[in-house]
Amino acid sequence: MKVSDLRGILNYVPSYREKVFVIALDGAVLAGDNISNLILDIAVLWSLRIRTVLVHGAGQQIKDLSAQTATPISNYDGSGITDPATLSVALTAANRLTHEIMEGLTSVDMRCIYPNAIIAHPVGIIDGIDQQHTGKVERVDEDLLRRVLAEDIVPVIPPLGFDGAGRTFRVNSDAVALAVARALRAVKLIFVTANDKLTRGGEVIQHMSVDEAAAYQKSCPDEIPPELRSKVAHGIGACRDGIDRVHIVNGKVDEALLSEVFLNEGIGTMIYANQYQSIRRAMKKDVQSIQNLIKRAVQSQEILPRTRAMILQQLNDYYVFEVDRNVLGCVALHPDAEGRRAEVACLYVSASHENQGIGRRLLAYVEKVAREAGIEELFALSTQTFAFFEQKGGFSAVSPDILPAKRREQWEKSGRNSRVLAKDLRSQPATMPV
Numbered sequence: 201m202k203v204s205d206l207r208g209i210l211n212y213v214p215s216y217r218e219k220v221f222v223i224a225l226d227g228a229v230l231a232g233d234n235i236s237n238l239i240l241d242i243a244v245l246w247s248l249r250i251r252t253v254l255v256h257g258a259g260q261q262i263k264d265l266s267a268q269t270a271t272p273i274s275n276y277d278g279s280g281i282t283d284p285a286t287l288s289v290a291l292t293a294a295n296r297l298t299h300e301i302m303e304g305l306t307s308v309d310m311r312c313i314y315p316n317a318i319i320a321h322p323v324g325i326i327d328g329i330d331q332q333h334t335g336k337v338e339r340v341d342e343d344l345l346r347r348v349l350a351e352d353i354v355p356v357i358p359p360l361g362f363d364g365a366g367r368t369f370r371v372n373s374d375a376v377a378l379a380v381a382r383a384l385r386a387v388k389l390i391f392v393t394a395n396d397k398l399t400r401g402g403e404v405i406q407h408m409s410v411d412e413a414a415a416y417q418k419s420c421p422d423e424i425p426p427e428l429r430s431k432v433a434h435g436i437g438a439c440r441d442g443i444d445r446v447h448i449v450n451g452k453v454d455e456a457l458l459s460e461v462f463l464n465e466g467i468g469t470m471i472y473a474n475q476y477q478s479i480r481r482a483m484k485k486d487v488q489s490i491q492n493l494i495k496r497a498v499q500s501q502e503i504l505p506r507t508r509a510m511i512l513q514q515l516n517d518y519y520v521f522e523v524d525r526n527v528l529g530c531v532a533l534h535p536d537a538e539g540r541r542a543e544v545a546c547l548y549v550s551a552s553h554e555n556q557g558i559g560r561r562l563l564a565y566v567e568k569v570a571r572e573a574g575i576e577e578l579f580a581l582s583t584q585t586f587a588f589f590e591q592k593g594g595f596s597a598v599s600p601d602i603l604p605a606k607r608r609e610q611w612e613k614s615g616r617n618s619r620v621l622a623k624d625l626r627s628q629p630a631t632m633p634v
């Protein structure tokens with residue numbers, strides 16, 4: 201990461217401040233040399249007031265300890281039967297690892313704690329076989345974790361849970377991470393693994409929607425490395441449960457965690473929840489709502505006035521953001537006759553709902569629609585929102601000469617002196633909603 205990237209980071213920091221990230225550290229990555237760098241990355245996140253909860257696995261350590269002590273174990277990833285010998289090895293290996301993580305955090309002046317926040321119950325008998333000490337997360341003590349986080353203390357959670365009688369169960373660390381993220385309504389769940397990005401047909405996958413991830417998991421299960429299958433499955437579950445972003449990142453790469461969180465093109469694969477479900481194409485019944493919505497912006501000359509007939513004529517180009525049948529935002533995408541370029545226009549979010557990411561979602565949505573339609577370039581004209589297009593949408597100021605002849609003529613005649621912005625979709629990465 202370069203010093204110049206710090207400026208880019210500032211775009212993200214306000215929206216992440218005081219939010220919870222759950223970081224699920226794989227045992228395999230903690231066995232490597234990069235653990236101290238990962239701890240430093242976590243310290244940086246805390247310094248930006250991002251509340252991180254650490255959940256760790258211990259599969260690798262359990263495997264190693266069983267080999268060292270010649271203790272035969274029934275399974276090492278917490279997914280099969282846990283007999284008493286396996287539980288004993290798992291307790292020693294997992295607790296040692298928790299301790300090592302806490303040593304690392306202490307060395308960078310961070311306060312940390314191992315809370316008994318995972319309440320588990322036995323998995324029980326499956327296909328007639330008693331799974332013994334293998335547990336399932338029953339509930340997360342959300343109150344305890346919130347109090348710890350509020351005191352600036354990092355919770356470090358091993359793949360172990362307690363039941364009401366004080367018995368210990370081994371639980372799958374990915375399931376623990378998902379349960380914690382869900383309980384704390386985390387904005388991100390980050391699986392730090394020892395694997396590179398996911399691929400499909402040899403192509404790396406930077407990001408995919410939860411629906412794409414589910415289709416990928418179903419259609420090409422063999423392309424997912426065995427170590428990542430549980431991450432993908434739990435990642436899909438997380439997105440469906442309202443966690444906006446799940447990242448799978450190779451923790452062996454230097455600065456992996458920070459790069460993934462703060463750079464547009466992260467180094468891992470991101471699965472994102474469907475943030476577009478409130479957006480739909482406008483219908484005839486919406487015309488009045490659109491006109492009412494933009495009235496204020498028209499008066500303040502932020503948006504050009506549009507008559508009912510004008511909107512109806514291009515109704516297919518309009519999209520609305522609707523919650524409980526109230527239209528709270530709108531945007532239009534007007535493609536040119538050749539279908540090569542398109543204008544983004546009439547972007548507006550109700551003043552009562554500003555700063556909730558709706559504007560960025562609308563902008564990212566029409567960009568996605570444009571890309572899917574093979575549009576190569578977007579442009580927009582703006583008098584007062586050009587900085588939004590530049591900073592949040594990746595547009596750049598360009599000369600009005602790039603405008604199609606007819607649009608250029610209108611631009612001149614209007615006397616509004618709007619700035620012209622453009623985005624080349626062939627060379628620029630896709631904008632992601634917050």
Ligand SMILES: CC(C)(COP(=O)(O)OP(=O)(O)OC[C@H]1O[C@@H](n2cnc3c(N)ncnc32)[C@H](O)[C@@H]1OP(=O)(O)O)[C@@H](O)C(=O)NCCC(=O)NCCS
Pocket residue numbers: 211214215497502503544545546547548549550553554555556557558559560561580581582584585586587588589591592
């Ligand atoms: C611009 C607009 C669409 C943003 O919608 P929104 O839902 O509030 O935006 P988001 O919540 O996605 O993003 C908010 C971020 O954008 C920034 N932002 C909002 N308006 C901005 C502007 N005019 N210039 C620069 N940044 C702006 C906010 O400061 C905030 O930044 P932060 O996340 O770093 O704190 C909305 O303010 C609006 O409708 N403006 C008036 C209409 C207009 O001028 N439309 C353009 C005509 S093409």
